[in-house]
Amino acid sequence: MVAASALRGPLRSLLRVSCLLPCLLTVACVTTHEATRAPTLEEKCAGGSAWACETWGRQLQVDNRTEEADRALGLACAMGSTSACLSQGKDRLARGDLEGAEAPLRKTYDEDSEEGALALADLQDARGDAVGAAHFRYEALSIDKSTTEFGIGWRVPFDGGMGMALDVNVQPMGLKARRLTLGVNMGLDAKRVSLNATVGYQHFVTNWFAPYGRALVGPYLDASSSRRNPINLGAEVGMKFFAGPLGHLGTGFGTSLDGSTYYFLEAGLDWVLTLMVLAHM
Structure with a gap:
């Protein structure tokens, strides 16, 4: 009886460890997965990657998540991505937001982009300014040439x-x-x-x-x-x-x-x- 009583304590401890072991293994697996998981485009964008913001924005456009796409492209544009500015401006222009489209398209134009100049010409056409549109199309032919x-x-x-x-x-x-x-x-x-x-x-x-x-x-x-x-x-x-x-x-x-x-x-x-x-x- 004494021997059985002496073994009862270690057996209880062993049983407790046996019950806790699956939980510990599960937590370890989840922690390891979180540590090795590649960050998403959204997380990279939040970390300051213009490329990630622009790529994420284009994916959101495909999914018709317009407001989120506009925000992601705007972040990339603010970080200096000319192509993101162009995409944001063209998308706003297509939706009829003429005032909102002008700022990103102007950034593209200021970087000597032919596409930016042509998009601004379309913007002027939408406003009914044929003279302004013709001016931007005139500049577009030569805007990207070497100074x-x-x-x-x-x-x-x-x-x-x-x-x-x-x-x-x-x-x-x-x-x-x-x-x-x-x-x-x-x-x-x-x-x-x-x-x-x-x-x-x-x-x-x-x-x-x-x-x-x-x-x-x-x-x-x-x-x-x-x-x-x-x-x-x-x-x-x-x-x-x-x-x-x-x-x-x-x-x-x-x-x-x-x-x-x-x-x-x-x-x-x-x-x-x-x-x-x-x-x-």
Whole structure:
């Protein structure tokens, strides 16, 4: 009896542990699952991820949860996502919220987005402002082009030989929406070397094609005794094929008062990309 009584206490403890063990294992499994579960898009958005907010917003749009989608896209827009601003603005425009659509679309437009400019044109149309709509569509053709380009050109003079040209072109958005071009040009071939200031105009037929013309004026850098005029006056006409903000390819003809006439082929690259290329050479 004494032995049985002595064993009764440990048996009770063992039974208690046996009963508690499944509960402890369940809690451990739940805790482990919570620790290893990947955060949702909503949680990532709350943590400050613009990508998560935008992706979550697009999913909510598919589920027709309009107000929640608008809030998620608005958070992404506030974090600097231009595409989220565009999505929010277009969605509000489609729902007839013209005042609410303008702010996010303006942010997109301010980032030199062609789609943002076209969406603002649609907004002006919805307001009955045909002049304002036409202005934004005019700007949309050139809004995403590079402000400053470095260019290199190959010249084939009609009087023989080969030549080249180096250019820095500035295309300001404020002056006729990148139609006006200003720059510096160095032209050189076997018979002449000149440094020129340039001014020109390019007409955007589409967002990728623009015929253009420009005038060149500046001194010759070579000391040629046979040249009557030490100042170069010239002109070029041609066409450009744009690759958005990256740059362009161009071709055309040029001539100057010293009698040189040439065909040229040129390539222009955005100044940031040019510096990156030079840094890796």
